[in-house]
Amino acid sequence: MSGDHLRNRTVLAGLTPQERRRVEALGRTAAFPRGATLLAQGDAPTRLYLLQTGTVRLFRLTADGREVTAQIAGANTFIGLEALLTDEPYGLSAVALEPCCVLELTRPEAEQLFLENPAIALKAIRALCRSVTDAMESLLTYRLRNAHGRLVYALERLAETHGRREGDETVIDLPLTHQDLASLTGLSRQTVSGLLSSLRARGAIAVANRRIRLTRHFPWGWGRVG
Secondary structure (H helix, E strand, C coil), rough: CCCCCCCCCCCCCCCCCHHHHHHHHHHHEEEEEECEEECCCCCCCEEEEEEEEEEEEEEEEEECCCCCEEEEEECCCCEEEHHHHHHHCCCCCCCCCEEEEEEEEEEHHHHHHHHHHHHHHHHHHHHHHHHHHHHHHHHHHHHHHHHHHHHHHHHHHHHHHEEECCCCCECCCCCCCHHHHHHHHCCCCHHHHHHHHHHHHHCCEECCEEEEEEEECCCCCCCCCC
């Protein structure tokens, strides 16, 4: 795989203008600053968000107090969908990585939207199934790869979902910290810092303004299993 094969794995398939108008007719626009909590793990599923702009980190708090990132979501992603469909408490917390704009729907509004618009409901279900498949792929990769492979895999996934091409390079357009990558890969911050330094020294990546640039020397596909 190379940077020429960027694909959107995590976001909801784009809504048509008509479908977006239906969502907007039921919901309302809300804005969240960087660091704001949209949803909290364990709370009852009373809200559904369609992320319009910005990025949101979805994570689980473990029993020993660690935050484990499950997904970094971008535009056109439903936030809180799984809990609403299963009628279970939110399994993940959602925090804005940068200022976000969302369409907010209450649970009755979301249920009305899906019941009256099967095409939108089908896109939402497909997005949810994709996220489950991605989670299984990530779990397998993280179990079988060493620390270097796990970080390479995570960077490739982020490039696929949040990357933009600049010549023969790919910029991950997210304000990522070393701790963000540690939470995403299950590694320590110190390990991530050392691995990033190694990748920079080899010319595989460059870092500026908290944006990671994958160069033509980045080992695309090396971190994947199978």
